[in-house]
Amino acid sequence: MTSAPARGQPDGLPAFRDAGHGYDVFGLDPRAARRAARLCGPLYRRYFRVTSTGSEHLPATGAAILVANHAGTLPVDGAMLWLDVMAHSGRVLRPVADLFVAAFPxxxxxFARIGVVSGTRQNVRHLLEAGELIAIFPEGTTGVAKPFRERYRLQAWRVGHAELAIRHRVPVIPVAIIGSEESWPVAFKLRGVRAFGAPYLPIPASPVPLPVRYHLHYGAPLALHRDHPPDAADDPVIAAAAAERVKVALAELIARGLEARRAGAVGGRR
Amino acid sequence: MRILVTGATTPLGGEVGRRLLTDPAVEHVLEAGAEPFLGDAPRLSYRRCDLTRERAVHDLVHGDARAHGVDTVIHLALHRSARDEGPRIHARNVLALRQLLAACAAVPTIARFVYPSSAAVYALRASGPALLDEDAALEFDPEAPQWIRDRVEADLTVCARMGMSRLAIVVLRTAEILAPDMGSQLWDYLRSRVCLRPLGFDPMINVISLEDAAAAVVLAAGARGQGVYNVAGADTLPLSRLIARWGRRDVPVPRPLLAPLYRLRAGATGLEFRFDLNLRRFQFGGLIDDARARADLGYRPTHPLRWPRP
Known part of the structure; x- marks a missing residue:
């Protein structure tokens, strides 16, 4: 099954690959995405007061993998990144979610209507071949549930994003999300509760996310594929080294972002 | 080409037969079906045949097919009703196919065997990919309804001969043909004015028209090489949109209620839709990726459904 090439809509809707009835094969509906962006606009502008730097690194067209840090009970950081990418590039970001999310009624x-995709290898391959902008959080659920004392320390780092970047010849754009890791930390995890296949039930330290300012820092694209042929993606040593390169770049970006926040060089009252 | 088409009296068989006869390269079409004699025409002959009888299969292949110099066999005979179960249905869906394959391999003129399987053979899981390619896992759940188990066994029966027989074998895992008398669960589902679907789930569904399914079969019959191909239709949309476009009322209902409600419906009206057959599809979708059929067979779905007027 293929679909029409991505295109901007005459009525200002974001570009997408229509499978024939106004939805792409993953269920993205650009009208729903626009509605969601409007609905969440106040959260983005007034509650978390999101600012960003480096959005010029977001490609106007073509595939790329955004790699970001992850924290905060529920993926509020993913939502703010999604909104920021739409605000600055007009593109619908395709965040890659953990597999258990598809079972949640x-x-x-x-998630499907706004562009989130379940993280199977085939799904991500299909998106990259279609030239989509995807977001991967290599810390996964370990990151979401990291304790407050571990904030801004990158947790167990999966390597799938590096494999994909090498195999599909796409750039990796590190994104430091500053603010999310203080906003809604997990107090403890109920490991016995595994609703709909989720690994645990997170109990946050506050009933709602705290209104911490978000600062997003998009780093310069990393061309991991320049150093390796596509088949090198299968080499675990190469993939691990490439993933480590992304981790180091993101950790530096986070450190710079935290320093800029301390110095008051980002954000500002609105 | 000289072609034997089994299941010729099904809507798909009729459409395939019509398409084959428009091709001047097709010298003769031998049709076999369960219905009484339909009549012959130039380049077309019909043979009534009960494929569950081994003798009948033997005589069809070694008698009529050999006499007509058949080189390609298209096997479309499959029990369509999801209400019927048991050994008789298994014999029609699986044993007849096995016998036909063995008989065809023994006739020197027959070189090609085309079997339209179904996308229902794939295992659908929440953790599975949104687009299933031909390497995706098949449904081996022993608790699955016979309707699905038969289709998986038939599919694998044909696949197992690929490369082991002198026949060039093509298996077409076709999306659901949304047409009457084709055993389509969705066709039956959409006959009610109110369509119930699982609350909190609205998966993407792909359906194929009879014309596109037949076109894929004819392409596979005339192609070279062998393999397994997914064949998707031109219409891909969420289940709720499918219901709305069909002019029906979409009512989300908690999932545990659906199987008993549709059992009641089947008991009261005799309709065939079974929620247990569609349990996973109505939650997790499971579209098929037809990139291989497009590349190798030149297949393109060009006949979207004819949607009823709202």
Whole structure:
């Protein structure tokens, strides 16, 4: 099954690959994405007061992998990144979610309509071949549930993003998300509760996310594929080294972002 | 080409037969079906045949097919009703196919065997990919309904001969043909004015028209090489949109209620839709990726559904 090439819509809707009835094969509906962006606009502008630097690194067209740090009970950081990418590039970011998300009633449908995709290898391959902009959080659920004392320390680092970048010849853009790791930390995890296949039930330290300012820092694209042929993606040593390169770049970006926040060089009152 | 088409009296068989006869390269079409004699025409002959009887299969292949110099066999005979179960249905869906394959391999003129399988053979899981390619896992759940188990066994029966027989074998895992008398679960589902679907799930569904399914079969019959191909239709949309475009009312209902409600419906009206057959599809979708059929067979779905007027 293929679909029409990505295109901007005459009525200002974001570009997408229509599978024939106004949805792409993963269930993205650009009208729903626009509605979601409007609905969440106040959260983005007034509650978390998101600012960003380096959005010029977001490509106007073509595939790229955004790699970001992850924290905060529920993926609020992913939502702010999604909104920021739409605000600055007009593109619908395709965040890659953990596999268990597809089994969650209602959430699975809302996520599908706004462009979230379940993280199977085939799904991500299809998106990259279609020239989509995807976001991967290599810390996964370990990152979401990191304790407050571990904030801004990158947790267990998966290597799938580096493999994909090498195999599909796409750039990796590190994104430091500053603010998310203080906003809604996990107090403890109920490991016995595994609703819909989730690994645990997170109990946050506050009933709602705290209104911490978000600062997003997009780093310069890393061309991991320049150093390796596509087949090198299968070499675990090469993939691990490439993933480490991304981790180091992101850790530096986070450190710079935290320093800029301390110095008051980002954000500002609105 | 000289072609034997089994299941010729099904809507798909009829459409395939019509398409084959428009091709001047097709010298003769031998049709076999369960219905009484339909009549012959130039380049077309019909043979009534009960494929569950080994003798009938033997006589069809070694008698009529050999006499007509058949070189390609298209096997479309499959029990369509999801209500029927048991050994008789298994014999029609699986044993007849096995016998036909063995008989065809023994006739020197027959070189090609085309079997339209179904996308229902794939295992659908929440953790699975949104687009299933031909390497995706098949449904081996022993608790799955016979309707699915038969289709998986038939599919694998044909696949197992690929490369082991002198026949060039093509398996077409076709999306659901949304047409009457084709055993389409969705066709039956959409006959009610109110369509119930699982609350909180609205998966993407792909359906194929009879014309596109037949076109894929004819392409596979005339192609070279062998293999397994997914064949998707021109219409891909969420289940709720499918219901709305069909002019029906979409009512989300908690999932545990759906199987008993549709059992009641089947008991009261005799309709065939079974929620247990569609349990996973109605939650997790499971579209098929037809990139291989497009590349190797030149297949393109060009006949979207004819949607009823709202």
């Amino acid at each position: 209602i959430v699975n449908t809302v």
